[in-house]
Structures are given as structure tokens and as C-alpha cells.
Amino acid sequence: MEPLGTARTDAYLRRLGAARPARPTAASLRELHLCHLRAVPFENLSIHLGENLVLTRDAVFDKIVTAGRGGICYELNAGFAELLGALGHRVELLQARVYGKDGAPGVPYDHLALRVDGRWLADVGFGDHTAHPLDLDEPGEQKDPAGVFLVRPARRDGEGGGDLEVLHDGVPVYRLETRPRGLADFRTGAWWHRTSPESGFTKGPVCSRLTGDGGRITLRDHTLITTSADGDRTEEELATDEEVRAAYRTRFGIVLDRLPVPLHPRP
Template identity: 95%
Template sequence: MEPLGTARTDAYLRRLGAARPARPTAASLRELHLRHLRTVPFENLSIHLGEDLVLTRDAVFDKIVTARRGGICYELNAGFAELLGALGHRVELLQARVYGKDGALGVPYDHLALRVDGRWLADVGFGDHTAHPLDLDEPGEQKDPGGVFLVRPARADGEGAGGDLDVLHDGVPVYRLETRPRVLADFRTGAWWHRTSPESGFTKGPVCSRLTEDGGRITLRDHTLIATSADGDRTEEELATDEEVRAAYRTEFAIVLDRLPVPLHPRP
């Protein structure tokens, strides 16, 4: 697959407010990763607006760059992969299964993450996660503004553990990463499941979230606006009217909606 053309690459960089790096380096990857998290929100609004999740390079580019929207992991990391590839990085798509609160692994192709230049685990599509790429060559704990992370071989007694890696956040496993490279079309079944299944957390209600400049996070979940500081302090504001919700989308995420998303499978 040919990389993004120059005009589209420049448009993506403008979307992030980033200059074109002179060459692909770990430092430039780190900066772009952080800018993506601050600028392009993690959001599942398409699911609740009746829009399809189309996993093609053109659809992802049009949504993130042209429409100035966000997306879920398949879209965000696929778009970021295209950008990084156009800038000279070697990028591989990896599939992961997310650990639930009960410690059980989710469905195959539950999540899409990126291996960059054979060393870095980049992930701009997991919501409240790392601010910077993780070093896959580092066997010990890695401190990040988002917490303390560890990448370790999956335990031998785990399901499908051979050669897989577990990613832990503050000591808790968050997802199991398969190291075999995949192509974007492989993730269509996972995206369909997350878009339609009552068991998917994404169908319970709309959510839109991004990292803030000061290291905190702003999240709009249904009609609740949640602000979390870098120190972990949290405030919640219930928005009383639809217009207040639309205004929050515009102000906090630069997303303009002519109608509000309606939960596909509302929480009981």
C-alpha cells in the first residue's frame, strides 16, 4: 500500500498542529503521539449516530482530518499508522484482546495498536492510557504521565499466551498484545462486534474524551462533562439541555453536531 501523499500528510500534520519532522526519530514519534492524544478525541459517536465504521484508509483520513472528528481504536491507530508511514517510520498493526474488569480477555481483534520501528508500542486509541509510546525493549517498569506501565511476556497459563505480550497499567493488565503483524481489513469483524453487540461497552452510550494540555483529561459521557486533572482530581457537571451538550462538543472537542447521539443499547 502506498503511503499518504504529500498534501494529505501535510493536512494531517495541520490537524495535529505539528510541523513536518526533518526525519523519523523516537523524539518526533513521541511528540506526534502526544499531539494526537490532545487533538483527536477518542469517541464512539458514530455508533450512536447510526453511522458505519468504515475501515479503509480513505474513510479514516476523511473522518479524522477532513471532518475533524475522532474515532475508536481501529480508526485512530489506523490513521496514525498512515501518517507515521508517510513520514518514514516502519509501522505494523497489532491485534490485542482487552482484559475486562473480571480479568477475562475480550474477543479477538478487540483492539488495534501499533509497533513502530520494531521497538515502540504506539497507541493513540485506548482512551486513558499512555501519553508517550512504550519501549518494547524495556523489560522493567516505564513511568509515563498516564501512570506506570509494564510490557511483559504473557503468562504461560494464560489463554493463547505463546509469544504474546501483556501490557500492564499501574500493575493491572489492560490488554494482551499479539506480536504477529496484521492488515487493517483483519479488524473489520472486531469493529462490527463493537458497533453492534449489546455486550460491547461502546454500544451502551456515547463518549468523547481527549488529553488536555496540562496533562489532565476532559470527557463527555452522555450528558455528563467530566474534567480530571493531572493530579487525579475530578469534577463532574450534568448538562441540562441538548444545546449545552452540543456546545460542550464544540468547545471541548471542536465537534459540531446537528443532532445528538442516542445510545444504541442503553445501560439498564
């Protein structure tokens, strides 16, 4: 597959508010990762607007760059992978299974993450997660603005001895398979998350991004949640549909002509 052309790469960089790096380095990857999290929201609005999740390079580019939207992991990390590849990084798509509250891993192809240049775990599609890529060669804890992370070999329980576990503040977050995959491999996982009543994504709309001061802003249905860099949290209930549309527009740059409706509302 040919990388993004120069014009599309420049358009993607403008979407991030980022300059083109002189060459692909760990430092430039770190900066682009942070810019992506600040500029492109994690959002599942397509699920609640009746839109398909189309996993092709053109569809992902058009949604993120042309339409100014965000997406879920499959879309965000696929788009970021294309950008990084065009800038000279070596990028591999990895599948992960997210641990539930019961401690059990989710369905296969539950999540898409990236291995960059054989060393860095980049993930701009997991919502409230790392601000910077994690070093897969580091056996100890790694400090990040979002907390303390650890990448360790997964427990050998018959589900693949080469898997890795990613922990956040001591809690396992997801189990990462190290075998590279193609984007088409994730279509079944995307379909499940778009349709299943068991998927958390079908319970209601959510839109979230990092802010420039290290905090986070999230719109969950009609509730606007602001979290500061030091963890202070405020919630505001938006009373009208117009207030919700205005919040999408002013806080996330997303213009909607109608509001998303929960596909499988929580009871």
C-alpha cells in the same frame, strides 16, 4: 499500499497542530503521539449516530482530518499508522484482547495497537492510556504521565506463547499478539463493537481527549468530566441538548446537527 501523499500528510499534521519532523526519530514519534492524543478525541459517536465504522485508509482520513472527528481504536490507530508511514516510520498493526473486569480477555481483534520501528508500542486509540509510546525492549517498569506501565511476556495458557501483556499500575490492561495484521483483519472486531449489546461502546456515547496541561476532558452522554493532571476530578451535568452540542463543539471541535442516542442503554 502507497503512503499518504504530501498534501494529505501536511493536512494530517495541521489537524494535530504539529510540524513535519525533519526525519523519523523516537523523539518525533513521542511528540506526534502526544499531539494526536491532545487534538483527536477518542469517541464512539458514530455507533450512536447510526454511522458505519468504515475501515479503509480514505474513510479514516476523511473522518479524522477532513471532518475533524475522532474515533475508536481501529480508526485512530489506523490513521496514525498512515501518518507515521508517510513520515518514514516502519509501522505494523497488532491485534490485542482487552481484559475485562473479570480478568478474562475480550474477543479476538478487540483492539488495534501499533508497533513502530520494531521497538515502540504506540497507541492513540485506548482512551485514558499512555501519553507516550512504550518501549518494547524495556523489561522493567516505564513511567508515564498516565501512570506506571509494564510490558511483559503473557502467561502461557495455551493462547499463544509469543503474546505480550501490557499492565497499567500493576493491572493487566490488554494482551498483545506480536504477529502483524492488515487493517481488513479488524473489520469483524469493529462490527462486534458497533453492534453487540455486550460491547461497552454500545452502552452510551463518550468523547475524551488529553488537555494541554496534562489533564483530560470527557463528555459521557450529558456529563462533562474534567480531570486535572494531579487527579482532581469535577463533573457537570449538562441540562439541555444545546449545552451538550456546545460542549462537543467548544471542547472537542465536533459539530453535530443531532445528538447521539445510546444504542443499547445501560439498564
